[in-house]
Amino acid sequence: MPARRLTNDELVAEKGIDTTDEWIRSHTGIGSRYITDDETTSGDLAFEAAKNALAMAAGFAEAGGAEREAAAFELAQTLDAIIIATAFPDYIGCPSTACIVQHKLGARKALAFDVTAGCTGFAYGLEIAAGIMGIREARKRVLLIGAETLTKITNWEDRSSCILFGDGAGAVVLEKTDAPCAGEGRRGLVNSVLFADGGGGESLLIKKGGGRNPYKAGEVVDIPPHLYMNGQEVYNFAVKAVVETVDTLMKAEGLSAEDISVIIPHQANARIVQAARKRLHIPEEKFYLNIEEYANTSAASIPIALDEMNRGGLLKKGDLLLTVGFGAGLTYGGNAIVW
Secondary structure, X not given: OOOEEEEHHHHHHHHOOOOOHHHHHHHHXXXXXXXXXXXXXXXXXXXXXXXXXXXXXXXXXXXXXXXXXXXXXHXXXXXXXXXXXXXXXXXXXXXXXXXXXXXXXXXXXXXXEEEOOHHHHHHHHHHHHHHHHHHOOOOOEEEEEEEEEHHHHOOOOOHHHHOOEOEEEEEEEEEOOOOOOOOOOOOEEEEEEEEEOHHHHHHEEEOOOOOOOOOOOOOOOOOOOOEEEOHHHHHHHHHHHHHHHHHHHHHHHOOOHHHOOEXXXXXXXXXXXXXXXXXXXXXXXXXXXXXXXXXXXXHHHHHHHHHHHHHOOOOOOOOEEEEEEEEOOOEEEEEEEEO
16 A cells, blocks of 8 residues: 555645535445556556555565565566556556566566456456466466556545545465366356446547547646546446355355455445445345445455455455456456455
């Protein structure tokens, strides 16, 4: 996470937003967010998250700084691929942010690319990583990162959306295993369901700066490029997306609510999760939420939650997890994982 933590009260005072901490909490579940400085990019956060994940995978999570970093860079040499899910990369189009991180890590043998699937990017990335390792026997280790700096493209004049977003990154190291995907002793990514509804693309987008609506020579820019969102349309879509994703995964795997250890949804709005949970008739304690602390970090929200749970001792081997993502595109989907 970036160093700077901004509470609702601090945000309201600093940006002059006509709202209150009580209103933000009651409508979104958000209490604070972390914000990058002007120089820090999504790639910078991705690089730090990558080092943390690699050090943990190498067994050096609790080591000193220099020792941890050395272990991370050593394991990076064995990576076969680096995938970064992000809605706001370091550059438009090219180079990919994943290539920038690959170079910083010195992961010379790793292919590298970005995934643009909005807040569903991490769920998409897990299935892509599994495919990369499944096609060729020699590929055994993939680094998957969700990284966002959405506060850089937040429209601070839009009271309804500017309260929602935060910056952050989370990473996982995926390794090929001989454990089965079904039956006794299964482990790892056992299923994914991924969807898209491009007809809703204009409900959540960055309108300015791409090939469809480029900047022109001499054009005066009143406000920087920003994320536009039709809040009601996105809310309605998101509730349906969570319900369909969880229901599809449960039916595909023959699961009941009792079989699931935890459901980790994209942290967009606590009210979305609450509405979906009621339709699914799944107990509240089955859903893990940390949106109060971090706000909406888009493709980074699921890996940040995974890391928080892992470090907090909330996950144990054999736990069945469901991830659920939904966001720009419109995209949605999720994964079934045996920890």
